[in-house]
Amino acid sequence: MTAADVTLCFLLRDGADGGQVLLGLKQKGFGKGKIVGIGGHVEAGETAVQAVIREVLEETGVVLVPGDLADAGAVHFVFPARPEWDMKTRLFTARTWSGEPAPSDEIIPEWFRVDTLPVERMWQDADHWLPVVLEGGRVNIVVTMDADNESVASSESLLP
Numbered sequence: 427m428t429a430a431d432v433t434l435c436f437l438l439r440d441g442a443d444g445g446q447v448l449l450g451l452k453q454k455g456f457g458k459g460k461i462v463g464i465g466g467h468v469e470a471g472e473t474a475v476q477a478v479i480r481e482v483l484e485e486t487g488v489v490l491v492p493g494d495l496a497d498a499g500a501v502h503f504v505f506p507a508r509p510e511w512d513m514k515t516r517l518f519t520a521r522t523w524s525g526e527p528a529p530s531d532e533i534i535p536e537w538f539r540v541d542t543l544p545v546e547r548m549w550q551d552a553d554h555w556l557p558v559v560l561e562g563g564r565v566n567i568v569v570t571m572d573a574d575n576e577s578v579a580s581s582e583s584l585l586p
């Protein structure tokens with residue numbers, strides 16, 4: 427089975443008490459009830475940049491242009507017990523955009539401090555790759571989930 431192509435974009439801003447990132451409570455579909463990054467599937471004929479701009483608009487109302495996006499690499503999520511859930515995820519960050527994040531039927535967006543991420547409410551793999559991305563780094567990592575599809579069995583960086 428081929429992994430689905432998906433995207434995530436992390437909006438970053440400076441708060442009074444340090445850096446903040448926009449995440450959101452997933453209201454339905456994959457990862458419902460978790461705090462997740464903003465994004466979703468790349469549709470046929472779309473580039474990853476086009477897809478992430480569309481998904482951020484659909485889920486939060488925030489308008490991005492390609493020049494707002496910084497490439498933060500990729501994470502391949504592997505679910506051996508559920509191969510149909512495998513996803514190849516392109517990661518982006520943005521420090522500029524237009525509009526204010528607003529809730530949609532997909533996501534309730536919320537700003538979090540980057541130094542106190544709500545990891546207990548996120549996918550358990552988040553702390554394997556997200557802090558590097560939020561510090562402005564790039565990752566290229568394969569995260570393999572356990573048979574419970576929740577715990578991390580292994581994570582392997584493909585970067586030299």
Ligand SMILES: Nc1[nH]c(=O)nc2c1ncn2[C@H]1C[C@H](O)[C@@H](COP(=O)(O)OP(=O)(O)OP(=O)(O)O)O1
Pocket residue numbers: 432433434454455456457462463464465466467503513515549551552
């Ligand atoms: N293990 C994991 N850890 C994580 O932090 N994010 C994950 C993950 N596995 C998948 N994701 C993300 C990537 C992707 O942005 C999202 C799933 O895409 P979607 O939100 O588009 O899925 P849905 O099925 O809700 O929506 P549709 O695209 O409308 O079918 O979940």
